[in-house]
Amino acid sequence: MATRYVRATGVVTRRIGGETVLVPVRRGPSERNEAGLRTLFFLLNGTGEILWEQLSSPQLEDDLARRLITEYEVAPQQAQEDVSVFLRDLRDAHALEVLEE
Amino acid sequence: MDAGSTGGREAAPDVPHAARETLLEVRGPAVGGVPLVHRLPQGWSGAASPGRPWAGSRVDDEPLVLTHRLGPASVEGLTQFARGPYPLSAYLLDERGAPAIVSDVGGAPRQCLRTLRPGREYELSYERVPERGWEWVWQRALFMLALPARRRGLLVHASAFLLPDGRAVLCPGSSGIGKSTLAAQIHSDFGHAVPVLSDERVVLTLDGDGAPRIWGTPWHSTAGLAEAHDGLLVSIVLPSRGDVPSLTDVPAGEIVPRIVGAFALPFWDDVATDWALGVVDRVVSAVPVRRFSYRPRPGAGIALVEALTAVATP
Numbered sequence: 346m347a348t349r350y351v352r353a354t355g356v357v358t359r360r361i362g363g364e365t366v367l368v369p370v371r372r373g374p375s376e377r378n379e380a381g382l383r384t385l386f387f388l389l390n391g392t393g394e395i396l397w398e399q400l401s402s403p404q405l406e407d408d409l410a411r412r413l414i415t416e417y418e419v420a421p422q423q424a425q426e427d428v429s430v431f432l433r434d435l436r437d438a439h440a441l442e443v444l445e446e
Numbered sequence: 447m448d449a450g451s452t453g454g455r456e457a458a459p460d461v462p463h464a465a466r467e468t469l470l471e472v473r474g475p476a477v478g479g480v481p482l483v484h485r486l487p488q489g490w491s492g493a494a495s496p497g498r499p500w501a502g503s504r505v506d507d508e509p510l511v512l513t514h515r516l517g518p519a520s521v522e523g524l525t526q527f528a529r530g531p532y533p534l535s536a537y538l539l540d541e542r543g544a545p546a547i548v549s550d551v552g553g554a555p556r557q558c559l560r561t562l563r564p565g566r567e568y569e570l571s572y573e574r575v576p577e578r579g580w581e582w583v584w585q586r587a588l589f590m591l592a593l594p595a596r597r598r599g600l601l602v603h604a605s606a607f608l609l610p611d612g613r614a615v616l617c618p619g620s621s622g623i624g625k626s627t628l629a630a631q632i633h634s635d636f637g638h639a640v641p642v643l644s645d646e647r648v649v650l651t652l653d654g655d656g657a658p659r660i661w662g663t664p665w666h667s668t669a670g671l672a673e674a675h676d677g678l679l680v681s682i683v684l685p686s687r688g689d690v691p692s693l694t695d696v697p698a699g700e701i702v703p704r705i706v707g708a709f710a711l712p713f714w715d716d717v718a719t720d721w722a723l724g725v726v727d728r729v730v731s732a733v734p735v736r737r738f739s740y741r742p743r744p745g746a747g748i749a750l751v752e753a754l755t756a757v758a759t760p
Contacts, residue, residue, distance in 0.1 A: 355716045356716075357716050357719045357723060359720065360727070361706065361727045362698070362701055362702045362727070362730040363698065363702075364702045366702065366723060368711060368713065370714070371527050371539065371716070385713075388702060388703055
């Protein structure tokens, strides 16, 4: 069984001050805190932007890592770790859907 | 019943059913240019004010209506999507996707704020008239929902003050960042000569030409600073500790996370969130961000105001 990841619906992205801001909207119980008015959001760095771009269609984790290796000449283990952390963080924030095939 | 007072009398718990159905309209003081109209059951008072001294901002938008109802604070038809921070229990959505907020902390009688007309009219149900001191929590939550829904503006977790020329300085950031301390320092050095709009929460709106404007609110922090003035935003200041007062540029990588994190984005609505991020983008692109390093002591606020006045664009 292969696991693919794809952007969830209702995730808002915008370029602000030269950075890509990503805000998952209406995504289940969260730690959003009105008293502190903290909003759960992500700032995507260069690799994050590439990964998010790829996730417009369902992707295998290994394919995402291969893209980083090609794009940034990153060592394979580092690429795997970066992708794993990225997917975990966005999945926990309900910004990604997980498709089991 | 005095809508401008700091709070009203607690109502007798037994309100005749017929009286409960008759609603009085009481106009409350405006926040961020938006007047608040309370619809209250006959014979019931206590929630027609922010619960704190507040003269009211000038008015330049349509009223926001809040109907108060004594009775079951039902959550029927609502779906929870996020936990709320104390004392609010949860954020929910109704069948239309409009937000609601519930509070039933610690077994207290439930209260529920529902959207009737997004940005225009809301309903607050009480299973029992709440104790005094809760008004400001609900009114702050109400404005958090209503301002972006009517595309008026956003609540910002920030302190703010007005320079002598009437333009506003914003100090955004989460609790503990030093924004309330800085506001207190300004007030200590200047008194009312330099109005501190708030030491905790402000409203940000965009004028017709897109210029950001900051409004004071009644929802202050421990320094108790709140003034019903407003001014065009000319500078953003991030406070930090330093021995000698100095105003310096902030590295680009620090600006966006600090600014975005301070805004109360309407995270229940993707279209409204996109609009809100556009407002944030406008602020980041139009307003310079600087760091003010200082040690809290007499004169530090004067140093900041003088430095900002010197660098502010005409």
